Amino acid sequence: MNKICVIGSNSFSGSHFVNESLERGFDVLGISRSDELNQVFLPYKWSSSKERGFFSFFQGDININLDEIMNEIIHFCPDYIVNFSAQSMVAQSWENPAHWFQTNAVGTVNLHDEIRKLDFLKKYVHISTPEVYGNCQGLVKESTLYTPSTPYAVSRAAADMSLMSFYQAYDFPVVFTRAANVYGPGQQLYRIIPRAILFFLTNKTLQLHGGGESLRSFIHIKDVCDGTLKIMQHASAPEIFHLSTAENISVRSLVENIAQQLGVNFDDHVEVTGERLGKDQAYLLDSSKAIEQLDWQVKTTLEQGIDETIGWVKNNLEQLLAQPLNYLHKK
Numbered sequence: 001m002n003k004i005c006v007i008g009s010n011s012f013s014g015s016h017f018v019n020e021s022l023e024r025g026f027d028v029l030g031i032s033r034s035d036e037l038n039q040v041f042l043p044y045k046w047s048s049s050k051e052r053g054f055f056s057f058f059q060g061d062i063n064i065n066l067d068e069i070m071n072e073i074i075h076f077c078p079d080y081i082v083n084f085s086a087q088s089m090v091a092q093s094w095e096n097p098a099h100w101f102q103t104n105a106v107g108t109v110n111l112h113d114e115i116r117k118l119d120f121l122k123k124y125v126h127i128s129t130p131e132v133y134g135n136c137q138g139l140v141k142e143s144t145l146y147t148p149s150t151p152y153a154v155s156r157a158a159a160d161m162s163l164m165s166f167y168q169a170y171d172f173p174v175v176f177t178r179a180a181n182v183y184g185p186g187q188q189l190y191r192i193i194p195r196a197i198l199f200f201l202t203n204k205t206l207q208l209h210g211g212g213e214s215l216r217s218f219i220h221i222k223d224v225c226d227g228t229l230k231i232m233q234h235a236s237a238p239e240i241f242h243l244s245t246a247e248n249i250s251v252r253s254l255v256e257n258i259a260q261q262l263g264v265n266f267d268d269h270v271e272v273t274g275e276r277l278g279k280d281q282a283y284l285l286d287s288s289k290a291i292e293q294l295d296w297q298v299k300t301t302l303e304q305g306i307d308e309t310i311g312w313v314k315n316n317l318e319q320l321l322a323q324p325l326n327y328l329h330k331k
Helices: 012-023 066-076 097-115 151-170 192-201 221-234 251-262 288-294 302-315 317-321
Strands: 003-007 027-032 055-059 080-083 123-127 174-179 181-183 206-209 218-220 240-243 270-273
Touching (some): 012 221, 055 066, 080 221, 097 151, 123 151, 151 174, 174 221, 192 206, 192 251, 192 302, 206 251, 218 302, 240 288
Parallel strands (some): 003 027, 123 174, 206 270
16 A cells, blocks of 8 residues: 655645545655644544545654654655645735745755655655746746746745756656645635635625736645646656646636625625735646646536535534634744
């Protein structure tokens, strides 16, 4: 049975990937800098199935506990390492840019410099971001040059470029994924879809930055996990794959759809505010490479995914109202 080490297993995408991997019979070691979150945010704790792989968790910060993390990885001896860890908030990266560079560039490169020495590793999957492309026109292909426009994006691009140099120097078996706006049950409450649902259900006013004119493509987390597993198992180093839908929608239209599904008046529950600094107006990813080479496809429509997320919020409303509604920065 193959083993996977998931770094950043507390993250929304990481926790869903853990669950999907366990469902498919992999044994998984999860690593995150914080202890495991409230189980309402951890889908691998929702399943009652006994026909699953084995999961173990280790708490460690790549900036502080790298030696301990590497000891855990060596002891577990995974076939694959999939790294979701990052300081991930875009707007907040302007407030303490050094924190983002410390984790996303310096800490991550130090991690890679240790991982490259593992002789048992089949593949290292680096979960990157389309933010590295900056503000682009039309469909963005994997060969698009980097023009990052925020400290977050610059720090992520730096790690990506460093990994390419590791591939060239050490034949490091790295592959990259970049997904569009990922969503689904279990997502942090400061993200637009669960936040809108929660605010509309509790009669709060939702702030819509820049009027919601930014164009985005929202993709359900289960489709992303399926694509990530295909890339992990079948892609060759140092390939990059996009995971996105072909359906593009403005953030305003998205929020209007959520209001309609919940039967609330958009104008009564939304306040338009100024745009965030350095926010990219659009990044629309071309996923044809994953579709053609890996037989990957999007299976969940936006309407289905929103409906599922509404169900998660309603079913866990009391627990969610006890959780922080806003992003809490950790250095």
